[in-house]
Amino acid sequence: MDKYYMMLGLFLVFVGIFGIIIRKNLITILVATEIMLNGVNVSLVAASHFLGKVDAQVMSIVILTVAASEVAIGLGLVVSIFRLKGYEASEEIAELRD
């Protein structure tokens, strides 16, 4: 049973990578990274279940923190890129500085 949850987590990680590759919209790309982080969380909690220890859940709490700060920084970047340039498709953000 734990194996199935681990497979679910891996599948979600690959779905997130797929979403990052194919989507144009920056906000949707951020959502895809959230899906990847959640997949890792599911794998960690499944590992903690079959090992019978709560250590892996501590790592998932750290991942939750990283996800929260990633959303804050990422959405701030999206909004400031949008205000500065007026676009938000990922292919058009090609120059580092101007």
Add this chain to the structure above:
Amino acid sequence: MELLAFVVIGSVAIVSALGAILVKSPIHVMVWFLGFILSIAASFFALKADLLAGLQLVIYAVAIVVFYVLVITTIPWEKIKMFEGFYKKELIFALPAFFLTIGTVLYLVFNAKLSNMRQMLPKDNVSALGTVLFTKYIVPFELASFILLIAMIGAIIFGKEKANG
């Protein structure tokens, strides 16, 4: 019973994750993402990680989703409409690689033997997790608070720049 729970949770999670990356409009993406978050919280309950399930509900389903929706509403709608959709070429080339990698990895995990040191999880998840968190893993815990502080400072700096320009 456990298998039934997994089938329900897993199918909801997979369908809503695929919906979140394949639906066009950003608001619809957020609705699919909300369903995804709820199914992940349900899977944490099924794996007896009660505290993490609660945190998932409070942090993701309340804070992060609301933050996304706020940002989507600040961006003018007609500008968003120009950039929704997919990269067609990347979609065509990524699809076989996606299925190949997923097939390989899931095959490997399915045939793997998990470790046999099976113990039962402690009955009271919250107290066990709190004990481990504040004794053995105190340094990662403090580092997490430091990451949050840095993120807060960064978000304030981005916001200021936006107000000036």
